[in-house]
Amino acid sequence: MYLSRVELDPTRRSTMAALAAPQKLHGAVESAFTGERRRRLWRLDRLGGRLYLLLLSEDVPELSGVVEQFGTGAAAETRSYDPLLQRVEPGSSWQFRLTANPTKCCKDPKAPAERGTVAAHCSTKYQKQWLLDRAAKHGFALREEEFTVTRVQWQHFAKHGIRPVTLLAVTYEGVLQVTDPEQFRALLCQGMGRGKAYGLGLMTVMRGGN
Template sequence: MYLTRIQLDLTKTKTMQALVAPKLFHGAIECAEPEGRTRKLWRLDTLNGNQYLLILTESPLDFSEVVRQFGTGTCAETKKYDVLLDRIKNGSKWQFRLKANPVVYKKIAQSKRGKPVAHITTAYQEEWLEKQAAKHGFALEEDQWLVTESKWYRFRKGDSRQYVRILAVTYEGVLTVTDAECFQLSLMQGIGRGKAYGLGMLTVAGEH
């Protein structure tokens, strides 16, 4: 696995458009692998006043076109992710960040799974993550995590007149790994819905 970071240039019109309609980032990322579509996760991050595009891929890809469209400089920063994955052990504690789409499925006629409805209150958003933690190999440290942002996106789906409306909720704090193998999969595959729109990517740093 490889983690790529691209600093965004907020003076570019294309960048500002993509910050409103994340599908533009998704399309550019997919174009970096024209021969086949392997699993990718991506997310927007803010650090020291700068905005970055983080991309997790199975193999190193050429993101020069993504940099040209949205980034500063001439190249992206890429490093092996396996180094971090190998450090994941049961009982280890980490600072984490997750941007996700917390939903509950409401039963409707002629649907086995139901319709996804976004959790709009902080209490339900927190409850959602607690349930996800139990299924993804980690436990949340009590009073050491919180919801830091809740933001709606609304944009056209492809070239159609249909709109996508999706809620992005950012969680940050401290977690403890309870099942190392399961947690590694969560880091590689993400959590929840909306991965094409920059959601579901869980990252950890600063092992305690």
């Protein structure tokens, strides 16, 4: 696995358009690869007043097109993700950042057999509970007082220029502890929740905590 980073220029018209319509960035990410089409995890990060595109992939991407279209001119950075994955051990603590789409399924009590509709969790309480509820099956433990919601943003755009899409992007940051390394590595490589094509679901970690 490889983790890549491209600094984006938010003052460029093309970048502003892509920030308003995440499918444009999704297309740019996919164009960085040849061969079989696969779902790659990516995310927008704001660090130190700068805007970055993070991309996790099985192969080394060709990101010159992304740099040319949306970047500052600085070259993309790519490094192997495997050394980090190998350091995931039972009981290890990690600082994490995750931007995800916390949702719930709402069923009509008058039609219990029908498939429910998906709705976003709009309050911080339930956004945090959504992550707490999913921790165990993804191989980590999390305490409510050790993480927080740092950013919430609605995304409204039209898929293929026709079908309206609304997603709630919620960024979590804090400290977690690994309980099952295999499940946790799968989470890091495969993501969590809905909206992965639109920059959601990627968790990144760095050693931290106790």
